[in-house]
Amino acid sequence: MLYYINPNQNLPFFNINAVGCDSGQAHWGPGQRDKYQLHLVYCGRGYYNGRPVNMGQGFISTPKKTEHYHHDEEYPWSYVWLSSYDKSVNETFKLFNPDEFGIFDFNPLCFPVLEEFAQFIKSNQLMTVNTSRLLEYFLNILNTHLDVQTSHVINSSNADMYFDYCVNYISTNIYKPLSVSE
Numbered sequence: 290m291l292y293y294i295n296p297n298q299n300l301p302f303f304n305i306n307a308v309g310c311d312s313g314q315a316h317w318g319p320g321q322r323d324k325y326q327l328h329l330v331y332c333g334r335g336y337y338n339g340r341p342v343n344m345g346q347g348f349i350s351t352p353k354k355t356e357h358y359h360h361d362e363e364y365p366w367s368y369v370w371l372s373s374y375d376k377s378v379n380e381t382f383k384l385f386n387p388d389e390f391g392i393f394d395f396n397p398l399c400f401p402v403l404e405e406f407a408q409f410i411k412s413n414q415l416m417t418v419n420t421s422r423l424l425e426y427f428l429n430i431l432n433t434h435l436d437v438q439t440s441h442v443i444n445s446s447n448a449d450m451y452f453d454y455c456v457n458y459i460s461t462n463i464y465k466p467l468s469v470s471e
Contacts, residue, residue, distance in 0.1 A: 304375035308423055310407040312367040318357035326350040326372040327382045328358075329395060329430065331403040333366035335359055340390055342366070345400075349382050349391045369406050371427060385434060396434040403430065 306324075315335065328337075329347040337348040337358045347368070350356055360366050387393040406426040 304378050305371045305373045305423070305427065307372045308370065308410060308427075310367070310369045310410045312407075313365045314360055315366065315368070316359040319355055320357075321353050321355055322350055323352050324350075324372045324374045325352065325376070325379045325382060326370055327385070328368050328370045329399070329403055330366050330368040331400050331407070332368075333364045334361040335366040336361070337392060338390060340392060342392055345397055346392060346394050347385060348393070349379070349385070349387050351379065351391070352376075367407065369403050369410070381431070384431060395430075396436070398436075399430050399433045402426065402433060406430070 312332075327347065327349055328342075330342055330344055332344055334341060334343045335358060336342065338356055341361075342348055342358075344366070348358070385393045385395060409422070409426065
């Protein structure tokens with residue numbers, strides 16, 4: 290597991306104090322955390338409190354709630370996680386619409402952003418990184434997820450969905466150099 294902890298300042302607006310990614314043998318608990326955590330599984334599968342969590346799903350951990358999660362032996366998961374001690378961040382995490390068990394489905398168009406986010410975390414390892422870059426990734430994931438909930442994309446063709454994704458990607462990355470292949 291690779292992660293970045295920002296000890297001196299929280300991520301602006303969301304008070305996220307740590308982010309990380311895990312590929313493979315992730316296992317935690319049973320136990321209780323003292324913070325809120327959002328996990329986004331972009332590959333493989335695992336289990337959260339005995340319930341399956343597959344690629345394209347995530348789960349929210351809350352303080353003082355006994356939990357246990359672990360990877361699937363046959364097809365271990367990869368996920369990105371964010372955590373905060375601030376209970377107000379839980380309202381932001383709830384925008385992913387978790388069920389009563391804390392599990393949710395997220396927009397498949399988030400996969401490329403999650404993979405890029407994981408690569409960013411891995412490439413920086415425990416070095417200091419720009420918190421605005423972390424915020425950019427999180428907002429891109431959140432906005433991509435919310436775009437499907439609030440638009441016609443759900444009922445559109447695959448071509449329309451990819452076109453909408455491209456427009457969203459370009460508008461999100463408008464100030465960065467962008468090649469045709471990207």
